Every structure is written in structure tokens, then in C-alpha cells.
Amino acid sequence: DAMVAKQAVPEVPPMLVLDAHGNPVPLVDLQGKFRPEMGEFGGKYVKNEYYAEGEAPEKSVDVEIAIKLKTENKAFKVEKYVHSYPNCWRTDKPILYYPLDSWFIKVTDVKEKMFDLNETINWKPKSTGEGRFGNWLKNANDWNLSRSRFWGIPLPIWRTEDGTEQICIGSVEELKAAMAKSIEAGMMTEDIFANFEVGNMSEENYETIDLHKNVVDKIILVSASGKPMKRESDLIDVG
Numbered sequence: 001d002a003m004v005a006k007q008a009v010p011e012v013p014p015m016l017v018l019d020a021h022g023n024p025v026p027l028v029d030l031q032g033k034f035r036p037e038m039g040e041f042g043g044k045y046v047k048n049e050y051y052a053e054g055e056a057p058e059k060s061v062d063v064e065i066a067i068k069l070k071t072e073n074k075a076f077k078v079e080k081y082v083h084s085y086p087n088c089w090r091t092d093k094p095i096l097y098y099p100l101d102s103w104f105i106k107v108t109d110v111k112e113k114m115f116d117l118n119e120t121i122n123w124k125p126k127s128t129g130e131g132r133f134g135n136w137l138k139n140a141n142d143w144n145l146s147r148s149r150f151w152g153i154p155l156p157i158w159r160t161e162d163g164t165e166q167i168c169i170g171s172v173e174e175l176k177a178a179m180a181k182s183i184e185a186g187m188m189t190e191d192i193f194a195n196f197e198v199g200n201m202s203e204e205n206y207e208t209i210d211l212h213k214n215v216v217d218k219i220i221l222v223s224a225s226g227k228p229m230k231r232e233s234d235l236i237d238v239g
Contacts, residue, residue, distance in 0.1 A: 032050045046062070047060070118133065151235075175219070176193055178221045
């Protein structure tokens with residue numbers, strides 16, 4: 001994986017290509033196809049199982065690559081090897097491990113403070129706080145909190161398409177204020193949470209809004225420079 005590749009001596013270069021904007025990207029897109037930059041293999045699914053029924057080619061792309069390497073005398077030996085492989089429990093299709101950008105909380109910046117504060121807590125029993133939890137805090141790493149799923153808590157971050165401007169929303173009150181600016185700028189036509197009363201913490205008030213992904217993804221905010229901002233598609237890991 002990427003970590004092993006970086007730790008290797010000499011370092012193993014990542015398997016990336018440059019897209020149209022010069023950004024390094026994986027060889028395979030999110031649909032499971034080789035990117036256009038892969039030349040003759042571009043647009044082909046990396047697994048025949050991803051094709052619609054009846055559309056899979058006779059030779060899968062891995063066979064094509066093996067033949068090409070052998071033909072060009074770049075492969076010492078090509079043979080089939082039977083091994084276990086992860087498959088989706090829903091579709092029974094092969095799973096691809098894919099490198100994705102993720103959002104992290106920089107825990108390492110505050111872990112010493114958290115450890116010191118933990119020392120002031122009167123834990124019962126003491127071994128819980130000073131032992132297991134204390135050791136966890138002492139060795140805490142940055143927390144990868146984002147997940148590429150559909151159902152969960154939406155990451156409350158809106159960004160411009162070029163990624164140069166972003167905003168993190170901390171409450172429904174902030175979101176309503178941001179929507180008001182967006183409406184004023186012509187990015188939105190209405191406040192979709194118009195019936196929500198700021199400051200009213202009642203259950204009835206919160207039942208007037210829906211903060212799930214399929215709803216908040218319709219919200220387009222406006223950046224400080226006037227650009228539209230869409231919500232980051234990831235969700236928060238809730239354990």
C-alpha cells in the first residue's frame with residue numbers, strides 16, 4: 001500500500017497519472033475504469049464483472065496487459081495464480097481498494113493538552129483513565145473522520161470547485177445565515193429551513209428540518225469572493 005511504498009528503500013513511486021489539469025490521480029476512476037490517460041486501456045473496466053450483462057469482452061483487461069507485456073518482452077513469466085479476493089456482500093462483485101482524499105482532525109496538535117487534562121480527572125477506577133485511556137491519548141494520531149458513504153452525518157464543509165475557499169458550518173443558525181447570503185447572491189432561491197426557529201431547542205422545532213445528505217447537498221453557499229460552494233460529499237464516521 002501507499003505507506004509501505006513510501007517506507008521502501010528506494011521509495012516506490014505511486015501508481016498515478018496526471019489528469020487534464022496536471023493533478024496526480026489514480027490510474028482507475030471511481031467507476032472502476034482505467035482513465036483516458038492509460039492509452040489503449042483507457043475506458044476499460046479493470047474487472048470484467050463490472051460490465052453490464054453481455055457486454056464484457058472475451059479477454060479481461062488484466063489478460064490484455066499480460067499479453068502486451070509478454071509480446072513486448074517486458075514480462076519474465078506470466079501465469080495464473082489462484083488466491084482469495086474480497087467481494088461485495090451485496091452484489092458479489094470484486095471490490096477495488098481505492099486511494100481517496102480524506103478529512104482529518106489534527107489530534108496531534110492537541111494530544112499533549114488532552115493528556116494533561118486527562119490527568120486532572122478523578123477516574124473510577126483509576127486504571128481506566130491512567131492506563132488504557134491515558135495510553136491511547138499519549139499515542140493518539142490524527143483522526144480520519146470522513147467516510148465515502150450515503151447514509152450518515154454529512155460533513156458540514158462547503159468548498160468552491162477549485163478548493164481555494166471553504167467554510168465549516170457549526171450550527172443550523174450558521175447554516176441559515178449562510179443560506180441568506182447565498183439567496184442574496186442569487187445562488188439559491190429560498191431558505192429550505194425557513195420554518196426553523198433559531199434559538200428554539202424543542203423537538204418539534206427540529207422536526208421541521210432534515211440534515212441528511214440528500215437534503216443538505218441541495219444547499220449551495222457563496223464564498224467570500226462570490227463563488228458557489230457545494231458541500232463536501234463525504235460523511236462523518238460515527239463509529
